[in-house]
Amino acid sequence: MSDESTTPHPPWLELALSELRQQRDALQAEISELTGRRDQLQQELGGSFAGQSDAIARRVKGFQDYLVGALQDLAVAAEQMELVVQPLVVQPSPLDLTASQATGGMAEPSAPVAAAGLFSNDEALIRERLAAFQGQPDFYADPWKLRRSLEPGGAALLDDWFLSQGGRGAQPSSGSRNRNALTAAAAIAILGELYGDRFQTLVLAGMPERLGEWRRGLQDCLGLSREDFGPSSGIVLFERADALIERADRLEERGELPFIVVDAAEPAVEIPILQFPLWLAFAGTPTELALEDDLL
Numbered sequence: 267m268s269d270e271s272t273t274p275h276p277p278w279l280e281l282a283l284s285e286l287r288q289q290r291d292a293l294q295a296e297i298s299e300l301t302g303r304r305d306q307l308q309q310e311l312g313g314s315f316a317g318q319s320d321a322i323a324r325r326v327k328g329f330q331d332y333l334v335g336a337l338q339d340l341a342v343a344a345e346q347m348e349l350v351v352q353p354l355v356v357q358p359s360p361l362d363l364t365a366s367q368a369t370g371g372m373a374e375p376s377a378p379v380a381a382a383g384l385f386s387n388d389e390a391l392i393r394e395r396l397a398a399f400q401g402q403p404d405f406y407a408d409p410w411k412l413r414r415s416l417e418p419g420g421a422a423l424l425d426d427w428f429l430s431q432g433g434r435g436a437q438p439s440s441g442s443r444n445r446n447a448l449t450a451a452a453a454i455a456i457l458g459e460l461y462g463d464r465f466q467t468l469v470l471a472g473m474p475e476r477l478g479e480w481r482r483g484l485q486d487c488l489g490l491s492r493e494d495f496g497p498s499s500g501i502v503l504f505e506r507a508d509a510l511i512e513r514a515d516r517l518e519e520r521g522e523l524p525f526i527v528v529d530a531a532e533p534a535v536e537i538p539i540l541q542f543p544l545w546l547a548f549a550g551t552p553t554e555l556a557l558e559d560d561l562l
Contacts, residue, residue, distance in 0.1 A: 385428045388460060392428050395456050396421040409489045410500070412455040420449040427453070427546060434540075436547040439530035439554055443476065446548045447483025450527045453546060454488065454500075457525060464522055465544070467501045468510050471529035477503040480529070507536040514542050530554055 385392060399416035407413050416424075423437045440446055454467055469484075471477045481495060481503060495501050497513075504510040514524035524542055528535055530550035539545055 385433060385460075389429055391459065392456055393425065395459070396425055396452070399452050399455075407489060409491075409494070410455065410458050411489070412452050412487060413489050414448055414451070414487045416448065416452050417445070420445065420452065423449060424453055424456075428456070433544045433546075434542070435545075436535065436549045439548040439550045441551060441554055443479045443530070444483050446530060447480055448487050450546065451484055451487035454484075454525070457544070461523055463500070465525055466499075466517055466522060467525045467527060468504060468513060469501065469527045469529070470504050470507055470510050470532060472505055472532060474505065476529055476531060477505065480527075507539065511536065511538045514539075518542075 396416070399412050400418060400421055401415065403413060403415045404411070405413050417440075419440065427433065427435060427437055440449065450467075450469075457465055469477070469480050471480055481501075484490060484501060485492075485494075490501070493499060495503065502510075502513060504513070510526065514526060517524045523544060526539055526542055526545035528539070528545065528547035530548035531554075532547070533555075535545075535547045539547075
C-alpha cells in the first residue's frame with residue numbers, strides 16, 4: 267500500500283498555497299512597517315512637549331478658557347437687542363459738575379446727562395459694605411455677591427475710588443492680577459446693589475491668557491458661571507480698546523451703565539475711555555510691567 271503523505275499535491279493546490287504564503291508574507295511586512303511607524307510617532311509625541319515652561323502652560327490654559335468664552339459670546343450675540351429700555355436715573359460725575367460751574371451753570375443742550383460718578387449720597391452703604399467685605403468670607407453667598415475676604419488695602423483703594431474719585435480714575439495695582447480681580451469684584455458687588463442689573467462690566471486686558479485669569483478670578487470671587495460672561499450678560503472681556511469703547515457706547519445708547527476695568531498690564535488708558543462715567547484702571551508697578559514684558 268502506498269503512503270498518501272508522499273503523494274504530491276495537485277498543481278492547482280500548490281498554486282493556491284503559494285498565493286496564500288505570499289499574502290501572509292505581505293501582511294506581516296505591512297504589520298511590521300505600521301508597528302515601526304507607531305513606535306516612531308509615540309517617541310515624537312512623547313518628546314514634543316518636553317521642557318516646556320510653566321508660563322507657556324498657563325498661557326495655553328488661559329487661551330483655552332478665553333476661546334470657550336468667546337464661542338459662547340458668539341452664540342448669544344443675537345440676544346443683544348432689547349425692544350424696551352427704561353431710562354437710567356443717575357447722578358452727574360464730578361467732571362460734569364466742574365464743567366457746568368465753569369460755564370456759569372449753563373449745560374450744553376446737545377450733551378446727554380452723564381451717568382453716576384458721585385457717590386456721596388451712598389457713602390454710608392459703601393463704607394458698610396467695604397467693612398463687611400473684610401470679615402469672614404461667605405463662600406455660599408448668592409451669585410454677584412462677594413464670596414472672598416477683601417484685604418484692607420483693597421478696601422482703602424475702593425473707598426478712595428468711590429468717594430474721592432467719584433467712580434472714575436486709576437488706582438495702583440496690588441501686584442497680582444488675582445488680587446486686582448478681587449478688588450474689582452468687590453466694586454461690582456457694590457455697584458450691583460446700587461444699580462441692580464442695569465450696568466455691565468467691561469474688562470480690558472490685551473492678551474487671551476490675561477483675560478482667562480480675569481474670568482477665573484471674577485468667577486471665583488462672585489460665584490459666577492460661564493453664562494455670566496457674554497454680550498448679553500454681566501461681564502464682557504475685551505482684548506482691544508476700540509471694541510470695548512464701541513460696546514460701552516451701545517450700552518449708554520440703551521440707557522445702561524458701563525463699568526470699565528483696565529488691566530494693570532495695559533500701558534495707557536485710551537482717551538475715549540475717559541468719557542465714560544465709571545472706569546477703574548489698575549496702574550502696574552515697574553516690576554509688574556517688566557514681568558509682563560518678559561512673558562511676551
